[in-house]
Amino acid sequence: MQAAVWPAEMVTPKHAILSDHARQFDELRFAYPVVSRRSKGLSIGVNVNPDKVCNFHCLYCQVDRRVPPRDRTVDFELMVEEVEFLLGLSQSGQIWQHPRFKGTPLELRRVNDIAFSGDGEPTTYERLGEAIVEVGKLRESQGLTELKLIVITNGSRLGEPEVIRALEGLQAGPYEIWAKLDAGTQAWFEKVDGSGLPLRQIVRNIIAAGQKLDLTIQSLFPTLGGQGPSDEEIGAYIGRLHEMLKAGAKLKLIQVYTTARRPADDSVGVLPDERLDEIVARVRREVPVAVEGFYGRNWE
Ligand code: SF4
Structure with missing residues (x-):
């Protein structure tokens, strides 16, 4: 995947950067960059539930399920490739030239984490454990030893042994599990x-x-x-x-x-x-x- 060169026409203002949690970034299907107030920097989100199916129905959910999903299943190899692509853009600093991120304050121009979230419950994704391992390898190969892997979960499957086993893969490096x-x-x-x-x-x-x-x-x-x-x-x-x-x-x-x-x-x-x-x-x-x-x- 080639790094894109973006036209300089529009600079997104800071408040819009912080509220822009769109799941898509140009042509990417599963990975998306977000500047987040909680992570105080850039978080690379990985949407492992592109079908928008969730076993909770939170009233505050921001996923608009009236809009049909673009993808119904995860293309595993493509997902890993997209994360690698975004890591590369962030490492080179090119991401800050993108119109959406050009106005990002200097103190937020850092990659904080890769977060498995999604338009549903990430622990229902049967290849979550493999995804954690593969993304962990990317972190290692790029020498990003401080980069956290995060899994965001509603807790509905946290008691299941195979989910705990999958999450134990996080222990290979810095990690957080955000349980609702x-x-x-x-x-x-x-x-x-x-x-x-x-x-x-x-x-x-x-x-x-x-x-x-x-x-x-x-x-x-x-x-x-x-x-x-x-x-x-x-x-x-x-x-x-x-x-x-x-x-x-x-x-x-x-x-x-x-x-x-x-x-x-x-x-x-x-x-x-x-x-x-x-x-x-x-x-x-x-x-x-x-x-x-x-x-x-x-x-x-
Ligand atoms: S658990 Fe998350 S994705 Fe599911 S409905 Fe609640 S906020 Fe939305």
Whole structure:
């Protein structure tokens, strides 16, 4: 794959760069570059669920399933080739000449990670383990020993031995696993994540994976019809975190955030900064794990 040369006509402003999480980058089908506020740099996303099928139906999901998918299956070799291509562009600095990234501030012009995410649940991709190994080899061959591999998961399959085995491949280098926990009660979980699974099963899954692997808990608290999670809900959520820690799950970080991008569902809103601050402060007080908060952004 050849590095492209881009015309200099349009420079994307900084705020648009940070909100541009489009899954496509020019002609690429499975890999996409994103400048992200969380990674404080460039993240190379790998979409291993191009069919847009997910076993959760989160109200805040940004995947627009009204638009039919371009691909229904992953072309494994092409996916790896695309990641290699983007790594090459980033390493050479050419990526910062692309119209979309030309306005990226200097401090964000660094490659932070390669993230397996997708338009669905990455752990449902049967070749995830192989993909982790292959991408890990690219990291090694390019001497990028500090580059993190990240898997973002809703936790629904984290308890399954073959998924844990696949994720253990991450331990060949720096890695993070971001596991979703958006609720403390079954009722809020069902409302926000649209899953019929018992929340206690998700907690058990996170514990099973967390006993072997370091985890980051990612919690998104939106407003639904103008109402955010109650204090009782946050109390129950903290109870779930305690349950995980007590069972020996290695929780390295808790990320508390709210919606920052336009979801497909109109009833979902942004939690005000003050409420987010309250939740972050309470989790910090009551849970012995580092906590980071991320404010939302109104999209209108
Ligand atoms: S788990 Fe992720 S992809 Fe699936 S519906 Fe929720 S936000 Fe969307």
